[in-house]
Amino acid sequence: MTINKVVIIMGASSGIGEATAHLLAERGAKLVLAARRLDRLEAIQAKHPEADIVIQQADVTDYAAVEAVVKTALDTFGTIDVLFNNAGIMPTAPLVDGRRDEWQAMLDVNVTGVLNGIAAVLPIMERQQSGHIIATDSVAGHVVYPESAVYCGTKFAVRAIMEGLRQEQRENNVKSTIISPGAVQTELYNTISDKQAAQALHEAQTEWGLTSEDVAEAVVYAIDTPDRVSVSNLIIRPTKQQV
Numbered sequence: 001m002t003i004n005k006v007v008i009i010m011g012a013s014s015g016i017g018e019a020t021a022h023l024l025a026e027r028g029a030k031l032v033l034a035a036r037r038l039d040r041l042e043a044i045q046a047k048h049p050e051a052d053i054v055i056q057q058a059d060v061t062d063y064a065a066v067e068a069v070v071k072t073a074l075d076t077f078g079t080i081d082v083l084f085n086n087a088g089i090m091p092t093a094p095l096v097d098g099r100r101d102e103w104q105a106m107l108d109v110n111v112t113g114v115l116n117g118i119a120a121v122l123p124i125m126e127r128q129q130s131g132h133i134i135a136t137d138s139v140a141g142h143v144v145y146p147e148s149a150v151y152c153g154t155k156f157a158v159r160a161i162m163e164g165l166r167q168e169q170r171e172n173n174v175k176s177t178i179i180s181p182g183a184v185q186t187e188l189y190n191t192i193s194d195k196q197a198a199q200a201l202h203e204a205q206t207e208w209g210l211t212s213e214d215v216a217e218a219v220v221y222a223i224d225t226p227d228r229v230s231v232s233n234l235i236i237r238p239t240k241q242q243v
Contacts, residue, residue, distance in 0.1 A: 002028040003224055006077040009033050010060050010117055011087025013040035016136060019212035020219045025051040032073040034058040060087040060113030070120040080124055082223055085117040085135040092148045103150045110154035125174045135162055137178035145243055166232060175230040177222045182237035183209035208240040
């Protein structure tokens with residue numbers, strides 16, 4: 001299966017973003033990969049010497065940086081078919097701890113980061129009368145559980161924003177998709193400041209969680225659907241996950 005599309009991945013340096021980049025490179029997509037860790041992007045690029053891959057350092061909370069990535073994609077390939085907003089963080093703690101800095105960071109990355117991507121690319125897709133915007137959401141965007149109220153709130157917000165995008169842009173042939181994984185074996189646990197809780201989550205993910213490649217396959221499935229098909233939401237849980 002060849003995917004002849006231009007795809008931007010924000011948050012491409014690890015986890016689901018990295019796995020999706022590898023899979024799309026193998027299937028012939030033209031890629032613009034962005035993240036804060038340039039060395040990680042260089043490693044992905046080096047693994048696919050025959051692929052069309054452009055890399056650029058960017059922080060999704062910085063709109064100018066996101067806009068620059070979109071400009072690079074357009075200048076290099078002349079069109080943008082897909083934007084995958086994948087960057088996210090997940091510090092968890094009870095609300096009573098009052099970790100306002102962590103709350104703000106989650107809002108900045110998980111919500112404003114998605115909005116920055118939409119703002120930068122949507123006018124282009126509207127002019128093209130085609131495009132696809134994807135965001136990594138979470139099972140936490142559908143259910144709420146203790147010690148994750150703010151994280152869940154950010155993911156509920158992404159779900160609402162992306163549904164609004166679908167409704168507003170359906171006549172312009174711009175599709176929206178959220179990918180909502182359960183527990184995945186990624187580096188996301190490193191964003192939890194409580195190291196004991198982080199280690200417990202990491203052990204659970206390692207024991208029975210999804211792999212990043214499992215989720216990447218779902219992303220690529222959504223990307224490869226024909227224009228007439230819009231996959232609004234894919235919830236992907238490990239078989240053993242309760243929530």
